[in-house]
Amino acid sequence: MKEIQEILQLAMAQPAMSDQLELAVTETVAVPDCLDYTLQRYVYDRPLPVEDVAMVVYQPAKRGKSAAIELRYCVAGNKYCRKPNCNDRVCVEGHKAAECSSDKLPSIDLITVRFHPGFIQSLQKSNTNSTLFELQSRKPFMKTIQPCTKSKSVLEQMVHHNYEGVLKNIFLQSKSLELLLFSSDQFIQNDTEERYGCRFLTQMEDRSKIERARSILLEQLDAPITIRELARKVAMNECYLKKGFKAMYGTTIYDYFQKERMEKARGLLYEKGMSVSEVAMMMGYSCISHFSTAFKKHTGLKPCELLLR
Incomplete structure (x- = not known):
């Protein structure tokens, strides 16, 4: 698989x-x-x-x-x-x-x-x-x-x-x-x-580190992590991590994290029926307006508009 x-x-x-x-x-x-x-x-x-x-x-x-x-x-x-x-x-x-x-x-x-x-x-x-x-x-x-x-x-x-x-x-x-x-x-x-x-990506060990970085992002969608901290966790140079991540997954670390984060938020709102404030808090946002702006940028809709559908 x-x-x-x-x-x-x-x-x-x-x-x-x-x-x-x-x-x-x-x-x-x-x-x-x-x-x-x-x-x-x-x-x-x-x-x-x-x-x-x-x-x-x-x-x-x-x-x-x-x-x-x-x-x-x-x-x-x-x-x-x-x-x-x-x-x-x-x-x-x-x-x-x-x-x-x-x-x-x-x-x-x-x-x-x-x-x-x-x-x-x-x-x-x-x-x-x-x-x-x-x-x-x-x-x-x-x-x-x-x-x-x-x-x-x-x-x-x-x-x-x-x-x-x-x-x-x-x-x-x-x-x-x-x-x-x-x-x-x-x-x-x-x-x-x-x-x-991306020469270093030919090495299985380095590919595994980037796969591990992706797993860490998915495990903590509610707690943003800096690239420096992520690189430290997987024991990889920051530059190599950013370059390798984009080569393997076709997007930057930040964009990938935001996309997955908003997709999870969409599920909580639309499928679980949670309120906008509850979801914003679960996704690590202290300000609802910041969450709403990020959500609309990704989905094209404000959280409240999704709930009305």
């Missing part, structure tokens, strides 16, 4: 809209001694702003274990029929246009390919100068890239094929290696700074 949220936060301009996604298909295939392939297809009724995105996740070798690589993709665009007896492939190719011309749902495909450490080690043999995702790194990292046209074509083939049994394993292995090749090309072609973007 955490992996899904991470990539959806990158793919969707408004990650909160992920609540509108409905899981339609789940498929997991284990190719022995090679890789694990997982497909999760989500459909949705309303238009959602979704971009294609890919992530490279690297875990270094440790305690006698070889390095591991995981490729994650979020690809949007295909539409599928609601009819339970309809074949997805046929729907996509439009061979049943007469029967399936209506009631189609747009989808998001989340595809994960995790290469087994032993398989990665076999690729590395006799190649001491390999630059495949900088495998000489001693720290785990996570890097976001845009899936190239060739990668998206391969992903489409992996999702829609007719192979079964051993042939299916062979097919998925061959296509996964193509993804590994194309992703590595993209990774290597970028210069040192562009390759990492």
